Every structure is written in C-alpha cells, then in structure tokens.
Amino acid sequence: MSLGRTKAVGLSGVNGFIVEVEAHVAGGLPGFVISGLGDSAVKQSPERIKAVSSLVAEMLVNQRRVTVNLSPAGRRKVGTGFDLAIFIAVAAAMNIVPAEVVRQVVHLGELGLDGSVRGVTGVLPAAHAASLAGVRHVVVPAVNAAEARLVTGVEVHAVSDVRELVQRYRDLSRGLVVVPVEEPPRDEASVPRTSTDLSDVLGQAEAKIALEIAAAGGHHLLLAGPPGAGKTMLAERLPALLPPLEEDQSMSVTAIHSVLGLLEDVRLITRPPFVAPHHGASQSAIIGGGSGHIRPGAITQANCGVLFLDETPEFDKAVLQALRTPLERGSVTIARAHETVTFPARFQLVLAANPCPCGNGWGQGLDCTCSVAMRRSYFGKLSGPLLDRVDLQVHVQPPGLSLAAQPPGASTREVAARVAAARAVQRERWRGLLIDGWALNAHVPGSLLRSPAWRLPASATAPLDRALDRGSISLRGYDRSLRSAWTVADLSGLQRPGRDQVELALSMRGQVGVAA
Structure with a gap:
C-alpha cells in the first residue's frame, strides 16, 4: 500500500x-x-x-x-x-x-x-x-x-x-540548499488613480451637505434630479471623503477582490472600494450567486465601501428589493441545494434617479413626454421598504449659467478632514457598544438611541414625533432620522443634536417622492 x-x-x-x-x-x-x-x-x-x-x-x-x-x-x-x-x-x-x-x-x-x-x-x-x-x-x-x-x-x-x-x-x-524561484517583476508603473475633487461640482450646496453627512455617518443616500445635474459627479467623489480602511477591513476587501480575480495591484487595498454596476446587471451579479459556483456579487465587492446604482429605476425591481436584507444585516446569504454561503456586504448605498423615463419631468415639466402612469411606474420602484432604508433623500437641482462664475466650494481635502473628525467622535462615543468593528451613527440600533441614556429631549424630537403621529414616516424612518441628526451634530461640534439638527435630518429624508 x-x-x-x-x-x-x-x-x-x-x-x-x-x-x-x-x-x-x-x-x-x-x-x-x-x-x-x-x-x-x-x-x-x-x-x-x-x-x-x-x-x-x-x-x-x-x-x-x-x-x-x-x-x-x-x-x-x-x-x-x-x-x-x-x-x-x-x-x-x-x-x-x-x-x-x-x-x-x-x-x-x-x-x-x-x-x-x-x-x-x-x-x-x-x-x-x-x-x-x-x-x-x-x-x-x-x-x-x-x-x-x-x-x-x-x-x-x-x-x-x-x-x-x-x-x-x-x-x-538530501540536506541541500534549495534555490528559491525568481518571481515575476511587479509593475511599479501602476499607481492608484487619483479621484477628482469635490470642488469640481458647481453649486449643489444642499446635495454637498447631504454627501458630507452621508460620509460622516455612513448613511445611505438618494440623489434625484434631471440629467446633467451632477448626481454621478457627486457620487463618484464620496469614496475620497471616507477615511482609509482599517487593517481588518483592508484584509477583508483585498480577499474579496482576490476571490473575484480583480486584484490588479498586489497590495492590500487601503481605500474604500467604489462599485457601480450597469443597470442591466442580473440579480446574481448584484447580490451574488450562480448556477454552479456561488460567486460574490457587487454588494460584496463594495464591502466597506460604496455601491452606486446610477439610473436606479432602470434596474430590475427584484434586484432592488433584494437589497433590503443586506442593507439591514451587513451580509448576504446565498442558499443552493448543495451549499449555503454567506458573504460580507457592509456597504454604503448611493442611488441616483431621474424624475421620469425621459428625464424632463422636473420644474413645470413642459418638455416631458411621459404619461402619468409611466412616471409613477418609473419612480415607483424606489418607493416602499427600500426607500424607507435610505437615510438621506435630496433633489439635485439643474445648474444655471450663473453657477459658472461662482467660486469653487470646499475641496475634498477640507470635507474629508471634517468627516474624519466626526467619525473620531462617533468611535469614542460608541466604543464597546457596537459589533463588527463599526462605530458609525448609521449602524447604531434605534433602540439604543431611544434608551434613557441617549434619548433626546421632547423639545428636540418634536418634529419627528409629529411626523410619526401623522404617519408620514415609519418607526424605521424615525430611527434613521435620529441617526442622521446625531451625524449633523457631530459635524457641527455639538455634544448632542438639538431641534435644528433634527429638523435638518427630517427635511433631508422626505424630499423625494413618487413623481405625479
């Protein structure tokens, strides 16, 4: 034998x-x-x-x-x-x-x-x-x-x-010295691509504020507006506002790219990934799966980073609805007859949408060629449970000619410094209270924010309480607005959010609705 x-x-x-x-x-x-x-x-x-x-x-x-x-x-x-x-x-x-x-x-x-x-x-x-x-x-x-x-x-x-x-x-x-094999030379010419600056985006003050809040607290974001307003430009600048990955996050992201065969430069990935799949991508490509070998999807590739869905209403409705569970759990489980695999999926979601299929249904909509039914069906894909999980929902207004003469706004470096400071405050505040190494406001359980130790006074939460009583927001929306308010306070250097911060968070949650 x-x-x-x-x-x-x-x-x-x-x-x-x-x-x-x-x-x-x-x-x-x-x-x-x-x-x-x-x-x-x-x-x-x-x-x-x-x-x-x-x-x-x-x-x-x-x-x-x-x-x-x-x-x-x-x-x-x-x-x-x-x-x-x-x-x-x-x-x-x-x-x-x-x-x-x-x-x-x-x-x-x-x-x-x-x-x-x-x-x-x-x-x-x-x-x-x-x-x-x-x-x-x-x-x-x-x-x-x-x-x-x-x-x-x-x-x-x-x-x-x-x-x-x-x-x-x-x-x-035989006890002889083994000569190591010579490794192929590394391509030192491949350098990280430098991202464009936030100051390149003209105007859009409110959208930039929403982008900064999203970066500081890890909140999901929806940008709605006409074509050419700058939605994609804003989304592409979000990763540069985020701090570098920590060691365990870097190893996890690099391992995912290794499994997918996307590790172009043999170094640990230290910057948050930015993944922008095409709107024609299948559910397996976005969520993960496959008939033979279960492979990670775009949401896993975007782990610890940003998943950007441009032209979101053009995505299949089943794909959008499948995002709901990963958004809550930070992971996705793919079950097949022969095996069940769980992938990490702690990503920050950014959605971009036009007001209607033709894109002209903004303002008075005089040039819009879409029927009312077409507009409701188009934007209706973003209503309901998925939209309820998006903390910040803002309109991006079309830029006018007067914006060309305006001075550039804050640079990426300036905003990233404010984001880093706000995240440091959150890490210290929630130290020992959260799991998975995350200490961002977006991941804090709502029950904790409503507990006696962290509950805000009734005078501060009055706008949220009225909205909840009227039924204009759900309890999930209440908690998510509270999280956004805490992030606004952190960016403002406040110990706790007041009524102004709560009102700002609430106003940025309820701007986008189904087009009529």
Missing part, C-alpha cells in the same frame, strides 16, 4: 478551509479517481496530472490505479487550484518526493500540460486560512507569491514548474 498526503485550501465564499489531500497508488487496472465532492474542474484534474506526470522520471501514473480523496469529503471543492496538491500527494505515494516533508505543506496552483504552475484566484484568503490553521509553509504559483506574502505567519514558496518543485523537494531531503 502506497499512500501520500499533503494539504490544499478550499474556498467557501471568501473564507478558506483546509483540505487534506490523500492519494493511494496501487497496481491493478489503471485508473484515476477523485472523491470528495469536487466540481467539474476538479474532476478534470486527472487528465492534466497524467500529462504532467510523463515529464517526471519514474512517475508512471498511466500504469497505476490512483485514488485521491479530498477531505472533508462532504464539503464542496471548486476550481483548478487543487491540481498541484493532488500531483504532490500522488508523487509522495510513489516515493517521488519525501512523504513526511510534503505532508504539512499547503500546495495551491493549476497545472499546465507543459508542467507549468499557473496562477489561481483566491490565494490571499487561502493563505490566510492556512495561517489560521497553523500551517507554516505554503507553495503557490510564482505569479501569486506577492499576494500570498500579504498574509503574516506563513512562509510562502513560489513555484513556476512542477519539475523544479520535485527537484527542490529531492534536494531538501
């Missing part, structure tokens, strides 16, 4: 789990079987390994009966990243490489028919899972080595060809 073992890492969502790769090689009728609930890419691995084994002396896989098990066998294994681990386990079973040396090493990589080890996605969360499991050595493709080295606690070994790896293991068993 010849048995070889090594380790690999499987991914469930954006989290990794250790996989024990066992290979049994025996005589008898030749064959190559892989058990352990692998997908189609894993089931095709034997053909690649057979071709590559012919390049290694004494490794006659085609003449043996090979059985490979991926444990835990009940968890789904997805992707070509198991190729290298299966190859090494088979080589260990055939005494091609020292079995005891490879047993506690994680191997990641796809095999080419020429023996090359090709890069795979998700190396960062895989290396992180290995580190958490106590594994100290990880072998990865050379093109992924820099990404894997972002993880502390593991020694990363780059490999570009399986023949080189086999020779390195043989040299290691």
Whole structure:
C-alpha cells in the first residue's frame, strides 16, 4: 500500500478551509479517481496530472490505479487550484518526493500540460486560512507569491514548474540548499488613480451637505434630479471623503477582490472600494450567486465601501428589493441545494434617479413626454421598504449659467478632514457598544438611541414625533432620522443634536417622492 498526503485550501465564499489531500497508488487496472465532492474542474484534474506526470522520471501514473480523496469529503471543492496538491500527494505515494516533508505543506496552483504552475484566484484568503490553521509553509504559483506574502505567519514558496518543485523537494531531503524561484517583476508603473475633487461640482450646496453627512455617518443616500445635474459627479467623489480602511477591513476587501480575480495591484487595498454596476446587471451579479459556483456579487465587492446604482429605476425591481436584507444585516446569504454561503456586504448605498423615463419631468415639466402612469411606474420602484432604508433623500437641482462664475466650494481635502473628525467622535462615543468593528451613527440600533441614556429631549424630537403621529414616516424612518441628526451634530461640534439638527435630518429624508 502506497499512500501520500499533503494539504490544499478550499474556498467557501471568501473564507478558506483546509483540505487534506490523500492519494493511494496501487497496481491493478489503471485508473484515476477523485472523491470528495469536487466540481467539474476538479474532476478534470486527472487528465492534466497524467500529462504532467510523463515529464517526471519514474512517475508512471498511466500504469497505476490512483485514488485521491479530498477531505472533508462532504464539503464542496471548486476550481483548478487543487491540481498541484493532488500531483504532490500522488508523487509522495510513489516515493517521488519525501512523504513526511510534503505532508504539512499547503500546495495551491493549476497545472499546465507543459508542467507549468499557473496562477489561481483566491490565494490571499487561502493563505490566510492556512495561517489560521497553523500551517507554516505554503507553495503557490510564482505569479501569486506577492499576494500570498500579504498574509503574516506563513512562509510562502513560489513555484513556476512542477519539475523544479520535485527537484527542490529531492534536494531538501538530501540536506541541500534549495534555490528559491525568481518571481515575476511587479509593475511599479501602476499607481492608484487619483479621484477628482469635490470642488469640481458647481453649486449643489444642499446635495454637498447631504454627501458630507452621508460620509460622516455612513448613511445611505438618494440623489434625484434631471440629467446633467451632477448626481454621478457627486457620487463618484464620496469614496475620497471616507477615511482609509482599517487593517481588518483592508484584509477583508483585498480577499474579496482576490476571490473575484480583480486584484490588479498586489497590495492590500487601503481605500474604500467604489462599485457601480450597469443597470442591466442580473440579480446574481448584484447580490451574488450562480448556477454552479456561488460567486460574490457587487454588494460584496463594495464591502466597506460604496455601491452606486446610477439610473436606479432602470434596474430590475427584484434586484432592488433584494437589497433590503443586506442593507439591514451587513451580509448576504446565498442558499443552493448543495451549499449555503454567506458573504460580507457592509456597504454604503448611493442611488441616483431621474424624475421620469425621459428625464424632463422636473420644474413645470413642459418638455416631458411621459404619461402619468409611466412616471409613477418609473419612480415607483424606489418607493416602499427600500426607500424607507435610505437615510438621506435630496433633489439635485439643474445648474444655471450663473453657477459658472461662482467660486469653487470646499475641496475634498477640507470635507474629508471634517468627516474624519466626526467619525473620531462617533468611535469614542460608541466604543464597546457596537459589533463588527463599526462605530458609525448609521449602524447604531434605534433602540439604543431611544434608551434613557441617549434619548433626546421632547423639545428636540418634536418634529419627528409629529411626523410619526401623522404617519408620514415609519418607526424605521424615525430611527434613521435620529441617526442622521446625531451625524449633523457631530459635524457641527455639538455634544448632542438639538431641534435644528433634527429638523435638518427630517427635511433631508422626505424630499423625494413618487413623481405625479
């Protein structure tokens, strides 16, 4: 009986789990079987390994009966990243490489028919899972080595060809010095794109105030107005107003981009992401899912950042309604018959909408060609439960010619400084009261704000109380207006919000309605 073992890492969502790769090689009728609930890419691995084994002396896989098990066998294994681990386990079973040396090493990589080890996605969360499991050595493709080295606690070994790896293991068993593989040079020319400045947006004083409040408190925002008013320009400038990501947030965002194959520059992502999907995107593309392999959607890609839905009423209504649960929970769970995966989705939502399908239904609407039914159906997608979860809802007025002569407003640097100061106040205030590392007003439970310790006096909340009694806002809207009022107070340097701050928060919540 010849048995070889090594380790690999499987991914469930954006989290990794250790996989024990066992290979049994025996005589008898030749064959190559892989058990352990692998997908189609894993089931095709034997053909690649057979071709590559012919390049290694004494490794006659085609003449043996090979059985490979991926444990835990009940968890789904997805992707070509198991190729290298299966190859090494088979080589260990055939005494091609020292079995005891490879047993506690994680191997990641796809095999080419020429023996090359090709890069795979998700190396960062895989290396992180290995580190958490106590594994100290990880072998990865050379093109992924820099990404894997972002993880502390593991020694990363780059490999570009399986023949080189086999020779390195043989040299290691004889006590020889192993020469590391040279990694591909990094493209230092790729520098972060500089964002445009908030002062580039002419006028729109009220919308800029709403944008600053949204940035300071983490509030969701709706910008409604005619085409060309500056809605997209305002939304694109929001990420630059937000502070850099903290260490755990940076690792989470980078891991998500690694799984999606979007990690262009091999560095930890330190700026909040900005994701703007097209309005024709499907529900799986926005929320996450897929028929075979469950992949993260745009809301997960925007985790710790901004999700911008331009031309929001053009999105499918089912897609918009599916946002409701992630907005409340900060995560999304995708359930399929064979597995259930939970993705992080703590994003800041920014919506932009025209007043009607033709875009001319503002002011007196003399140029509007839409019927009343068309306008109600168009903007009606934003009414109800989804709109109730958006804290700030403001109209963006069309700029006039007089705005061209006005001096520019506050710059991004100035507003970002005020936002950072307000967030520092919130972090100190809510220290120890919140979970998931967040300490923003937008995430404070409404029950806490209405508790005796934090309840505002009746004179301050009178506008909210009247609106609630009239039924113009829901209890959820009441709580969200309170959160916005606290953010306005933080930006103003006040200890607690007063009536003026509450009225401002309430006025910015009820401006947008269904077009008539």
